[in-house]
Amino acid sequence: MPKIQSGFVGLFWLDDASAEITDQVGDVEFFQSDLVAKNTILPIGTHRSYGGKPYSSPRGRVEVENGKIIISVGLDCPENTVAKVMDAYSLWPFSGLIEVKQSSFWDKRFRGV
Numbered sequence: 001m002p003k004i005q006s007g008f009v010g011l012f013w014l015d016d017a018s019a020e021i022t023d024q025v026g027d028v029e030f031f032q033s034d035l036v037a038k039n040t041i042l043p044i045g046t047h048r049s050y051g052g053k054p055y056s057s058p059r060g061r062v063e064v065e066n067g068k069i070i071i072s073v074g075l076d077c078p079e080n081t082v083a084k085v086m087d088a089y090s091l092w093p094f095s096g097l098i099e100v101k102q103s104s105f106w107d108k109r110f111r112g113v
Helices: 077-090 091-099
Strands: 008-014 019-029 059-065 068-074 099-104
Touching: 008 068, 008 077, 008 099, 059 077, 068 077, 077 091, 091 099
Parallel strands: 068 099
Antiparallel strands: 008 019, 008 059, 059 068
């Protein structure tokens, strides 16, 4: 019987250099069979849901949207950080379905602190 592949969506924070994941929350497991068009799987809550100063350091998210896995990070996020996110969320089996979105919304200058 073939092994069923699974991964996770979720929210994460990075250190100030955007080099290391410092915290993960809101994780939801998904399966290969979930990666179909018109299917969206979101993390539980938002960064703001988890108290403290949610925008005090660089942050990002992983979600499933229309059969693709979306990793959202800041414009200044180092390329190797995406690989660390893929490790943390068990996304390597789905590498052909991953899209990285870099936006100023996730950048340090928009921390709101």
